[in-house]
Amino acid sequence: MAQLLTLDDNEVHIWRTDICQLSPELVASYLPLMSEQEQQRNRRFRSEQSRVADMITRVFARTVLSHYADIEPADWTFSQGEHGKPEVSNQGIKLRFNLSHSSKMVACAVSRSHAIGLDIEYIKRKNDVLAIADRYFSKLELNALFSLPVDQQQDRFFDYWTLKEAYIKADGRGISLGLGNFSFAIENADTISISFSDRIQQDPTAWQFRLVYPDPDHCMALAVQGHQQDLLVRQFETVPLKPKSSC
Template sequence: MKIIKEKIDFNLSKEKFQYFLTFISEKEKNKILKYRNYEDSLRSLYGKLILKNMLKLDEIQLKYNKWGKPELINNSRIHFNISHSGEWVAVGIATKPIGIDVQKVDKIDLSIAKSFFSKDENEYILSLCQSSRKDAFFKLWTLKEAFIKAKGKGLYMPLDSFTIKILNDKPILYSDENKRCQLSVKQVEKDYFMAICILEE
């Protein structure tokens, strides 16, 4: 497994942006240019370029499964995942299915945990002191996102269909499918969490 995270240079000139696009396939280039905001286009471009450099490819060419998860064309042995939020982009590659998620810790109505998280996860957040709840929410959110991204189903898989418990600071998955995986989460700077999930096939 290899993980690379980078901060985005939002002051990147349009000339450099256009130059970097030449390393991306026409299909992916069109996806990048469809974003309304330049910042979102930059985030997407950074992720693809980091992946290209990690794999030492001349050009990034991707296909997508029926749930929209990207996969490399003609290389099923390498699994990868990309995530971006705020100023950060993170890319992970592995020989097993991998999910990675980075999230900026921002203002949030913690009551949404009751709607989207499992009962145990919501109770865990509420059991903490008020000052710790927001960090706990985002830590769980990134872990859950990383798991469903590793599964390759995106948000087609309900967030409350499985539970992640934090036991002695270690995240453990509880799922009816008995899926085994390696989960980890850490803080990136003060206001970001990054989680990684590797599925045991």
């Protein structure tokens, strides 16, 4: 086992992997690392593409978590939290995590104890994202979005969208919250605030958010529940179980 990484209470680590770097042979080696329940779920996917994406995501989480505890990837166990969110259930392990994937990238955020949510989106899609905004965004967000120059609106749409997805994942209640019942104000990638309608009884100061742009094609958003003012976000890239090249 390699030396374990330190993860302080005020830290969140974000890991990502480029799916295109994973050979079919490497992906095939992931299956035995999944639990029997995960394998049964994987077999229910109708398309090969969906099965592969699910396999990569599950094993990616396992290999990432093994950077923080002396546990082999195959030995991690998980349970469902109050709202069905996966949680580590290995005895004595204090770790929180959240997964997200696009068509080309998988990402995993890890925290020692804070509720977290992560979303990653491929931002070069050709669909009419502004029509989606008109349906799901709050009035405050729509006003801010459409006040921007036209050539900046699509990128800002994905800023809002990933932040919304990250928040509802961190909260755990998902889409039932109603995407228009909370609003984001974005000053820059590290200065982001949230406000709530009367339907959501939460303290907006109890949340922190970050936007991350791993490459020109993707946007990531992180939501962290906690009042800590010195939140440190570190990023890592990896290829799960990639064989070491020989000399």
